[in-house]
Structure formats: C-alpha cells, structure tokens
Amino acid sequence: MITWPENLIEELAYKRALLVLGSGVSATSQNDEGLRPKTWSKFLEDAKSLMENKNCEVTFVDKMIAEKNYLMALQTIYADCDSGVYSDFLKKEFTRPKFQPSPVHQAIKEIDSKIVIMTNFDKIYDNLCAEDGFVICDHKDTQKIVSNIKSPENVIIKAHGSIDDVNSIIFTGEQYYNSKRKYPEFYKLLEALFLTHTVIFLGYSLSDPDINLILENIINSSSETNPHYVVVKEGLPKQIREHWKRTYNISCLEYGPSYDNFEENILELKNQVLGLKESRRIP
Numbered sequence: 001m002i003t004w005p006e007n008l009i010e011e012l013a014y015k016r017a018l019l020v021l022g023s024g025v026s027a028t029s030q031n032d033e034g035l036r037p038k039t040w041s042k043f044l045e046d047a048k049s050l051m052e053n054k055n056c057e058v059t060f061v062d063k064m065i066a067e068k069n070y071l072m073a074l075q076t077i078y079a080d081c082d083s084g085v086y087s088d089f090l091k092k093e094f095t096r097p098k099f100q101p102s103p104v105h106q107a108i109k110e111i112d113s114k115i116v117i118m119t120n121f122d123k124i125y126d127n128l129c130a131e132d133g134f135v136i137c138d139h140k141d142t143q144k145i146v147s148n149i150k151s152p153e154n155v156i157i158k159a160h161g162s163i164d165d166v167n168s169i170i171f172t173g174e175q176y177y178n179s180k181r182k183y184p185e186f187y188k189l190l191e192a193l194f195l196t197h198t199v200i201f202l203g204y205s206l207s208d209p210d211i212n213l214i215l216e217n218i219i220n221s222s223s224e225t226n227p228h229y230v231v232v233k234e235g236l237p238k239q240i241r242e243h244w245k246r247t248y249n250i251s252c253l254e255y256g257p258s259y260d261n262f263e264e265n266i267l268e269l270k271n272q273v274l275g276l277k278e279s280r281r282i283p
Helices: 006-013 040-050 054-066 070-079 083-094 103-111 124-130 142-149 173-182 184-196 209-215 238-248 261-280
Strands: 017-021 115-118 135-138 155-158 198-202 228-233 250-255
Touching (some): 006 017, 040 054, 040 070, 040 083, 054 070, 103 124, 103 261, 115 184, 124 155, 142 184
Parallel strands (some): 017 198, 198 228, 228 250
C-alpha cells in the first residue's frame, strides 16, 4: 500500500493540487459485456489492420511497438490509412463500447480537485461529472478554462481533445506539435498551472507517450522541496526513479504488486483526503 505523503494529502484537501489522469484510469472501467479499454500496445496492434500499404510499413510499426515508441508507431499507422476509416475506428474503440465509470473514477470525483487535466479523450470521467456541473474544456478553450478556474465550478481540461471531435484530438506526435503551434496560449496556461499547483499523475506508466508529451510543460516548474508525484506500479528501477526526480522534480509513489492494487490505493487516497477535510472542517 502506498504511504501517501502528508503534504500531498493536505495539498489535495485545500485544493492546491491538480490531478492529471492517464489511460490507466480509463482501464479500470468496463462495459456491460465486461470489456475494458485497450492498452496502448493492444490498440496499436489492432489499428495495424487499417493500414493500406501494409507490406512496406507494418514491419516498422512492429519494431516501434516492441521498443514502446508508441507515438511513432501510431504516426506511421495514421499516415497509411484512410482518414474516414481511422475516425470510425477511434469511435468504435472509445465511444461505442459504452464503458462505465469505475470506483476509481468515483473516488477521483470525491477527492474534489478544482482542476483535473486528462490526456484521455474518452468521456468516461466527463460523463460521471457532467451531471454535477463540472465544466469540461479542451485545448482550444483557453479563455473558457481561465474564466472557470476563477469560478466556483470544478474544471476538467481535456488536454488532448475529446472523442466527440475526432479531427481535433491529439493522438500522435505530429498532432501534438501542431497543436502547440496553433494554441500556444493553452500550453502557457499549462505551464502556469504546473508552477502554481502540486501535480499528481494517476494512471500512467513511465513509457506512456501521453505523459512524455505533457512533461515538456513541467520541466523546472517546481522547487525540490515541493515535488510533483506520479503513481506507478512497483518494480521501477532506482535509476529511472532518480532520473525523474532530477529531470522533472517528480517523485514516484509505487503500488503493487499487480495493477489490480491501483484501485485500493486510490480509494485510500480519497479516504485520507476526506478525513483531513472533515477533521479540519475544510469546505
């Protein structure tokens, strides 16, 4: 079980922290048939079937998947398939299965962070929160994000877009860099949020491409005495943990021994945050 740092519990209780949710959070959900969202590698393996020029490119894609260079693998697939077929495939994977929120999603909602940033473009967490007045924005809505940060409502920021608008989602490296050129004010806002909040990454492995994209906005964004945190499965080599601490000022909080232990740790985080709020009468 993770020993949650007292300062992190306090930061969350007083809404001085923000959460960044990755694919591991979505993976805790399932639909009525018991299906769960696919991992990056499984998604890419299935997406290879979309390629029109398979003989020339599939070997390269397999090599990139084996090396966990998922962004390059997806970029190659995306460049070698029909855009309409690709759009339909994304909706089939992320919308039509009708994945339901899990206890992890509910616990994150109850932690009641003022700001939640998502690199996922599914709508599992959005749908759970929308009925309670949470404001949902994406990378094209910088002014809307700023105005709602100043309001009483909680804000969900879809940093890579939403499956509702397939043409604007950020799912490849090229799409990410194009977005940075097109919406520079959004990425300046991210930098400001990382400077002024403690950031907790949930649902990532350190090989996930979406965390590596967003980390470009977090370098040098906090002091050594006020680290950010990433929750990862145990077994991470010491050298990698130290690299993340030195490079990004991110401390690793490890759960385990299996991925199934992720849920119980997030539920315990929720209980500790709510317990501190109650003991100190924090609204």
